[in-house]
Amino acid sequence: MGPIPLQRSRIFLCLLFLFFSMAPAALAAPIAFNDYASRIRESIALIQTGDDRIPAEHAAILREKFPPALLISRKGQTLKVDCGPLGRWIDEAEKSAGGRARLLTHMNALLNQIGDETGSPLSEEKAKGLLEAIFSSREFRHLKKAEPPAWKAWLQEQLRRFMEWLGMHFGNFDGKTLAWTFLAVLIAIVVAGVVLIIQIIRSTGGTGWRWRQAAIGKQEETPENVPVDWNRLRSEAERKAVSGELRDAVRALFLSVLLEGHAKGWWVYRPESTNTEHLLQMGRSQRKEPFRNLAELYENAWYGLKTVGPDDFATCRKWAEQMGGA
Template sequence: MTALEIKTKAIRLFLFLLLFLKLGGLSPTLYSSPSVQEDSLQVSTSPIEFDKSIIESYQTDEDYNYFKTLVEPSAWDKFKNWLNLQWNKFLNWLLSGIDEGNLWNYVALVLKILVIVGIGVLIIWLFSKYYSSKQKKIAQHQNLVNLSEEEQLLKQKDLLNLVEEAEHNENYRLASRYLFLNTLKHLREKKLIDYQFQKTNSDYKSEITQDLIKADFTYLSRLYEFVWYGDFELNVTDFKKVKSRSENLIINIQNLKADE
């Protein structure tokens, strides 16, 4: 074999090996020295500056406040919430089905309103009846007390002593009451009036037929009602006038003839 043939076979063998390595996925770069690559995260180490105004705007925004304190509602707030809930339930019950436009739903609404109004009227009627009966019992009790006291005073023979005692104590209002009761006592004894506790002074006035006595009695009864029931305090000068007028009326009553 010649040298040229040997050289040609060597070249073919080299090319064959190169093609074999290429087809096998190997690359000559595997035998090259690895290159050192720089870390992309370590490109820059300088700090980033943020706008403080933007940070403050986020801090003041309640949407970004994740540390909110829950406040326990007060008893009044709980009561209002409960009341509002009950009111909403009532409205839902009252107006249920109205949006459907059904005639029977409107009839049911009218019936509900009538029931509510009826219950309200019943409650008001019961309350008024209870209150009136209670007031009536109180009034009857007061009348019994006043009747007992007034009857006892009219049966006493020393009403003038009570007048003098009240006048001495400068209780002219009470003294005027005793004076008027003493007048009623003399009118009853002379049968000029039919004394009954439930009667008014106007009733007694209409029973008196003597003009002079009726005029004095009208004056004393009006003054008595004004002082006693109007809670008006008499001074000593006014009381002296009332006492004098009462004494004159008693004298006129006693001077009446039996047939008058």
């Protein structure tokens, strides 16, 4: 066999280089989703061990835990997480104390985003804190705190006075345990009966049984009165997409679709409603499928399960336009 031509040898060397560079990523076994969350917690504990810039050995540990292409197994599917931006956070933390602080903030935010997926229950205090952080956002500032109905406030006042009256007349009597128990059960039955009757009266009509009440007032529930301009959010999404903030751009676009649907009567927007409830309100509308696709892409992008690219945002824009033109 004669010598290999120079052009063929170059092609062979390029293919050989590509094989050896891609082999580790192809052969890497995916980790479980809970292991991914554990790595984040361990990294947070490691970052919190000091106040100055992180040492080189700690940075090496973090890079080992989060390679540029990390495979995660979740619900029978293998997902690829782009950890390239996280690597740049680690580089900054290795250079300065401010970089360490920013890396810690980023890791805590990432852990909060995937907290519901790991199966670890949130405490009531932490859940309230997360909800307050969400509803303090600009798009929710028009919401008003739900006041108790007048009938409920009146009933609570009457029960308070009644209990004071009972305390004044029977508080010093001994041997009245059975009587007090009977009286408490009787009051509970009466109150439950009154509440049930009121709920039945309030729930009659086309909406069926509504056991929870919207956090916004009745004035905000009408499609003609939307406090936040969805066109402004749509423009904000385009600006963020141009500046490269694609994850935030997808979120702003999704919120604009929710408020657009409220303004045009596709559904009644309530912050506590789920995407499934919005789908049910659309019935058999042609907007149903684009909205389902948009909601799925938004959830995967916002919770860090998918890296958003320009093509993804363009697809989201197309779905939003399909809903508006349906």
